[in-house]
Amino acid sequence: MLDVIIIGSGPAGLSAAIYAVRANLQVLVVEKEYMGTGQVAESGRVDNYLGLNGLEGYDLGERFRKHAEELGVEFQEGEAVFFEKYGQNWKIQLDTGEIIEARAVIYAAGAFHRRLGLPEETAFAGKGISYCAVCDGALYQDKTVAVIGGGDTALDDASYLSGICQKVYLIHRRREFRGSAGTLQKLQATENVEIITEAQAIGIAGAKRVEELRLDNGRRLEVQGIFIAVGMIPSTDKIKDLVELDGQGYVVADESGKTCAEGFFAAGDIRTKPLRQIVTAAADGANAAMSAREYVSHME
Numbered sequence: 001m002l003d004v005i006i007i008g009s010g011p012a013g014l015s016a017a018i019y020a021v022r023a024n025l026q027v028l029v030v031e032k033e034y035m036g037t038g039q040v041a042e043s044g045r046v047d048n049y050l051g052l053n054g055l056e057g058y059d060l061g062e063r064f065r066k067h068a069e070e071l072g073v074e075f076q077e078g079e080a081v082f083f084e085k086y087g088q089n090w091k092i093q094l095d096t097g098e099i100i101e102a103r104a105v106i107y108a109a110g111a112f113h114r115r116l117g118l119p120e121e122t123a124f125a126g127k128g129i130s131y132c133a134v135c136d137g138a139l140y141q142d143k144t145v146a147v148i149g150g151g152d153t154a155l156d157d158a159s160y161l162s163g164i165c166q167k168v169y170l171i172h173r174r175r176e177f178r179g180s181a182g183t184l185q186k187l188q189a190t191e192n193v194e195i196i197t198e199a200q201a202i203g204i205a206g207a208k209r210v211e212e213l214r215l216d217n218g219r220r221l222e223v224q225g226i227f228i229a230v231g232m233i234p235s236t237d238k239i240k241d242l243v244e245l246d247g248q249g250y251v252v253a254d255e256s257g258k259t260c261a262e263g264f265f266a267a268g269d270i271r272t273k274p275l276r277q278i279v280t281a282a283a284d285g286a287n288a289a290m291s292a293r294e295y296v297s298h299m300e
């Protein structure tokens with residue numbers, strides 16, 4: 001019987017694993033993607049993680065993982081699809097059908113990219129539409145692309161792509177941006193970036209791949225790539241009947257990670273909180289692991 005099963009291997013899950021294993025708990029991390037480290041792997045250069053500034057997100061994620069592996073954390077690939085409390089313990093069913101038992105669960109499954117909602121979005125997936133500039137940006141060397149969104153992801157993506165592409169349009173539906181004012185200022189001063197505000201994408205056209213993006217202000221932009229950065233949706237679908245969720249689908253839990261389900265803890269981007277960053281995810285993981293340790297110790 002495991003003490004703690006951790007769902008997700010992003011910064012929250014890995015941090016939880018490190019704290020749990022150092023507290024002598026029997027731990028297993030279940031990850032949907034083999035060797036995945038979550039959204040951090042898709043981030044560009046990370047300059048706001050204390051003491052490890054200037055690393056690419058992928059490299060930072062690899063460091064987190066290596067740290068957990070060096071401490072003996074074990075990993076298993078699979079998607080946790082069903083959770084059931086029986087007596088004091090939890091049964092977790094994976095998509096493979098396997099059932100794993102644990103005294104406590106730390107759920108750190110993160111969030112996924114919100115879709116723009118255009119009918120053509122699916123048809124052009126992988127044919128000019130992308131949700132990850134760092135993953136796909138190199139495919140658009142010297143090409144013209146559009147980035148849609150007004151948060152930090154959109155600003156970072158536009159900044160990253162301006163160093164690769166011939167031209168980058170940044171399109172946001174409002175005048176004010178949610179993302180960092182500093183990054184916006186840099187973009188405004190970047191020659192190959194054109195910022196278009198108060199405009200919505202209403203159509204995508206192209207013979208086989210993306211060729212044109214149509215906006216509701218009448219403009220038709222000739223682009224070869226469209227990077228959609230309109231926010232994230234928490235991966236809470238599998239636990240929506242188990243724990244309380246807020247209006248946007250995030251798990252209601254304070255810093256301790258405790259949810260309304262006993263022995264079920266939430267950590268990282270899936271939790272209600274004002275700031276979703278690598279550092280807050282890592283802090284969540286540590287807190288949830290300590291909460292799980294306390295919970296398990298009272299069971300024995």
Ligand code: NAP
Pocket residue numbers: 048115116117148149150151152153154156173174177178229230231232275276277
């Ligand atoms: P976000 O902050 O939620 O921003 C999403 C953006 O997409 C908003 O500007 C929103 O417009 C726009 N949007 C949403 N639905 C849309 C639609 N259907 N059509 C057009 N636009 C739409 O998401 P995010 O940028 O992914 O950031 C998520 C969190 O991660 C934030 O807390 C952010 O600070 C953090 N983050 C930080 C960094 C960094 O520090 N370097 C990098 C990436 C992300 P409105 O503004 O009009 O709502």
